Amino acid sequence: MAKSAEKTKKSKSKKVFTPNIVAFACNWCSYAGADAAGVNRLQHSPNFRIIRTMCSGRVTPAFVLKAFNAGADGVLVSGCHFGDCHYIFGNHKAVEQFDKTKALVKTLGLDERRVRLEWVSAAEGPRWAELINEFVEQITALGPSPLNHKKK
């Protein structure tokens, strides 16, 4: 639970900031895109962890907020391009959910650049790699989330 993140020992604090990023990727496009990056050995930043869902429409505001509450510095939600969704309009619904999430993140006072909704297709390995690098860079620039208790 969030508690776990709260009581953390200070030892790590000296280290340079490496962000914790949670990436929700849909099974059919984005997760496959991340695999494609692998198949083509496209090196990119390791500072993210993928959680696979069947569809980006599955990703609720709660998942994203939970991640931040637990100490994430950034959250990426990634699905299929419009017209390419395995479930026809799942990604359109992801947009609706994400708008809600983004509004809440904003009101909470977290920098809205800490959350991202992106489309990556199964063929777009390079795009995935670039996206990750760019996002990690951005979050690193933003520094630790105020809720990243590890850095307390």
Place this chain on the structure above:
Amino acid sequence: MDAGRHPNIEVLTNSELTGLNGRAGNFRAQVRKHPRYVKEDRCTGCGQCVEDCPVVVPNEFEVGMGGRKAIYTPFAQAVPNTYIIDKDHCLNEEFLVCSNCATNCDRDAIFFDDKGEDVEIEVGAVILATGFEVYDTSAISSYGYGLYDNVLTNMELERVLNASGPTQGHIVRPSDHKPPKKIAFIQCVGSRGEGGEAGCEYCSRFCCMNAIKDCMLFKQHEPDIEELVVYYIDMRAAGKGFEEFYQRSFDMPEIKYVRGRPSKITEDPETMDLIVQVENGETGEIYHHRVDMAILSAGAVAPKSNEKLAEVLGIELDGNGFFSLDTKYGSPLHTSKEGVFVCGCAAGVNDISDSVAMASGAAAEAEGYAAKLRVEEEPVEIKELDMSGPPRIGVFLCHCGINIAGVLDVEGLKDSVANLPGVAYVENNMFLCADEGQRMMQEKIIEHNLNRVVAAACTPRTHEPIFQDSCEQIGLNPYLFEMVNVRDQCSWVHTNHPETATDKAKDLIRMGVAKARHLQPLYRSKINITQSVLVIGGGVAGMRAALDLDAQGFKVYLIEKQGRLGGMLNHLTKVYPANLSAVDLARTMVEKMKSSRVEVMTSTELNSISGFIGNFDVSTTNGDFKVGAIILATGAETYKPVDEFGYGEYDNVITNIELEGILHEAKDKIEIRGGVPETVVFIQCVGSRDPEKNAGCSRYCCPTTIKQAVRLRENGVNVVVLHRDMRTVGAKSEEHYRHARALGVKFVRYTPERLPKVIGNGKKANNVEILELALNRLLEIPTDYIVLATGMVPNQTSNSHLHEILKIPQGADGFFMERHAKLGPVETTTEGVFLAGCVSGPRDIADSIAQGSAAAAKVACFIAKDKVTLDPTTCTVDQTLCRACGQCVEICDYLAPSLTMISPGVMAAQINQALCKGCGTCASWCPTGAISSLHFTDEQINSMIDALFEEQKV
């Protein structure tokens, strides 16, 4: 590509047919399996062998760009992913013994003295899907392909644009690897009679759309591109959604379309820039267009191998080297030998969606000869392990040779896992997916009575099914298995940071284990299927579908609201390409229907349909019945002109359909409305390619006009066709177009900005006024008849009625939407409901027939079994939590959830497992958490998030 894994498919790659004897229903085929030098049952596709192979040769798959080793797989994720040795380049010969691959291979899969194998197979039917080859553009010297570095073919461009291609999707011009700013596309290279020996008469059909697509991709990849010029003769955006796509490209100012075919391309030796010499067909000016890169839209040609194959099969090829059709079988998919069918580009050039439809169609017809051969799937009884009690998780870490172990500290991982809560056993393995690996896993599961399994290996997308099968084989519920991706998404992409990569792997495994703690066994349920089908609509598509299904021995009901079968055919005279008489075609099909067991109900309307895949209750004005699947073949309507071009005002302005009727009646000499025509003017695209009316191209009108023009011309009538682009893309229609011109039919182009003007007095039109673009002069064409080539529009009333009943999404154009524009042309989002013919968009007779067969094949996929197995990873409702707020009902595109009364005055949602696809979107909307998305529950996902950040504790 699940063809690789389907139990009923044996894939023989690197093989070819060497002989075929016997007759339809009982062929004996000899197949030669060429040596691969790598044992398929040992190779895991790990790729270690490639490392030290000293030979590098150009990669065919990358059309020569980029290289490969002598031992290789053609491309990533190839099926099978078994490697192969290219003997012509391999150094392993008696005199020069390199065996690096063999030494590197931990699975000793390398087998240098492989001799290949000859197999004989009994088959009921044969389907030819040999595809096409790209026209060799070097044959046209004037474009300097092969001479100038910066002249590429469209296929080469595809690879350059492709993210996984040789340049990782970065577009650079070969000569200096700078991003190009100006690009010219040259259309019809090798098609439409271009150039010398190899230039073919036909239109390659896909090149126009492909050029448009590539232009858009170009723009996407390189936003600051300056210009993309497409040099064309006619832009042939003929296909569902194609014209709209073409229109969309107009929003990108960089993309220009210039009518004109370049005479030659020369290279500026200084800059390596190219100079394209061309006349602008509209302005008449000649320019020397300097570009950084030129793309030749190379056409498609028949594979050389077709000749040998035709010989082996004893069938004929057409003039172009494609397999020729024999119309006596009343099918556009049948070759001259009974039981041998052809589909896709083996029959001539087709685009993807048509190829897919033809393929399914061919399958349906082949089943006619193979229906008796259906294999029985005998259910295997496995005793379930005891999975109760607290989680006892087994974690298996795959080294995948050096792919994982070469980067990650696998021992460290093992230690990190050992004391995670719930973990009862951990083991590392060299190749977990190999037979031994799997056997070891199975033994350990039993030995340590594990009730959850986590494999940290490659990607679930390729290997989860394999591991799940292994669990199932020993009675462990496959849904108690969880896979962690530490190769594709970790060791392969963080190779240079072994430490951080290992940390990441630890996190990922911890997350996987956390999820595993919350996994629940899930069971695949089966529902019974009514093995019968309803076909709605008695046109060609509907009849074809009905006949194919009948031939396979299925019960078929066909309802038609008209008094007789035939649909559009009844209004036509001749049917291109083969110029069959529509009447004869209709007659033969209706005869076949009569002699079949199909239950035909004419003058019958549909009242209602309820139920779901495999179990539809149909109610018609002619009685009720149960079916397992439904085919919509209700066709479309032709556009009714509203006062366009004087239609309705002048008596001598008629539509092409009206003319069709007249030609149909006409005996020796043609009379139109009592008069004998001297001159007839056709006006194309009436009600088509017009955002106001019907944005799409109706596709059938150009070939139809050609057909009618030829008929008139042969009767001495002067014919002038006013068009925007002649889109004669169907089989043989380009050839007919030439024929028409040869006969003296005149063609004048107009643009939507300057529509032709019809001038007349009283009830008669006398002249058509049009601006001839090339001459830039106003032409006045005196004529006694004007024929409007009207497009095809959806049958609004019947479509909305069907939409009401079946809830199938309709596109913006009002036609029904197919499941996937390319890969599912006859399927819908509703399982068990299919589309055939013009109900999903304008089509000609041949394509409609092919679609009818395709729909039949898809139906057979369902009702060939008496039960359908449902994937259990769906969404379910805990009705005690449900508030019946109905948001799930609104959100679902598959109509799976619905609200029902569970006790007096108490509503709750329920989800139809047969309709649910398991996307979990409803679960994310459910306010109370009543809906859980099985295998991806809130609990499971939350536990992963918690586990990820646990590491920060203490």
Place this chain on the structure above:
Amino acid sequence: MLPKEKREKGVLVLGGGIAGIQAALDLASSRIKVYLVERSPSLGGRMAQLDKTFPTMDCAI
């Protein structure tokens, strides 16, 4: 990978491109044994070479 049992009678599909695969899958899932013969070392054909497909821009693989 299981050892090859004797080959039952079925349908022969020549060509492992998009059309061949489609035909094979349709036959197979209506319980007919299919022998999919491809000259090159792997399935996929032209389609696998394409980047995106028109008009929906789906990725081709």
Place this chain on the structure above:
Amino acid sequence: MTIATDKLKSNRAFLCLECGKCTAVCPISRYNELFSPRRMLAEGLFYDAENLISDKLLWSCLTCQLCSQRCPVDVRFSEYMRDVRADAYLQGKRGNPSHGGALHYIMEMVSESKLKQNRTGWINGDLKVKKKGDVLYFVGCLPYYQDFFAKDFDFSPVSIAADTVKILNYLGIEPVILDNERCCGHDLYWLGQLQKFDELGEENMKQFEKSEVKTIVTACPECALVLKRLYPERLGSGKYEVKHITELVAENIDKFNFKELGEKATYQDPCRLGRYLNVYDQPRDSIKSIPGVEFTELAHCRRGAICCGTTNWMNCDITSKQIQKSRLQEAVQSGAGTLITACPKCQIHFRCAEMGDENEKTGIEITDFVNFIAKAIDN
């Protein structure tokens, strides 16, 4: 695992006569026979409390205090629930949160002092507020509800905040509004997350001190309860008095000149405002004093009022819906066209209950006390 004696003492649990009146009156028990306050008390008193602690129903109690009201020996059942939940929470037990727990994460997050929220976006030009002053308006969760519910329920939670300020301005008060006000912690308190509650409380009280206000006004009964009672109880009292907007309006009722509305309205007593804080007449008097408003009572009202069916965004389910439906039915039967509530949460729950099957909808107008008053002073 047993419940600590001192807790049982302080909640007067030992006094239970097992008369079962609580269960008889409990709105949850009415629709879910598995839920019994009496049994839950017995579990904690006489048996190993393990079942009680792992029972999901533990999180269903609305802490509406209808039972305590009727209890002959004044057992503090709500507080008993709070304490048992506290034990359960420490053992990692959870209820079934609504909306995937999103709102709870928000409550937990805003306890982080480093967080600088953007929660005042709703303050538009014609609202007068200031940085320092005597009166502070404590807004509560409305800005978050705006993000979360506005679209689905097509109503604007922040309009309640805006109208509150409008009313205050009307009375010549320019309230102070904290840029970085924290969640009051009400829900976490009743869910037994007392540590978090205290963290939030301290954060808020620090800011109250700084702003040196004399009066704190809120339009949320839960905030009112927390600020009036719970902070003082756990964190010591501050130098300010706390008023719910209904109280403030009633006090100043003669300062208002309302326009004619011509509506038939009824009123939902929020548990926190009614049974907890004894505010019954103020809202009613204010509503009645609007010309042309005909006021009717719900069958269950004032001390006997029934809760809106969900508390703490926890264990909202079929039972909640049934309670809400019966409440809305009462409103319809009262002949009113408008159901007024003084609690934003009540309104959200009722609106949610109006979703779903068409023939189940009552179609009654639902509005907040402040929106109603603001409408009457609108000119």
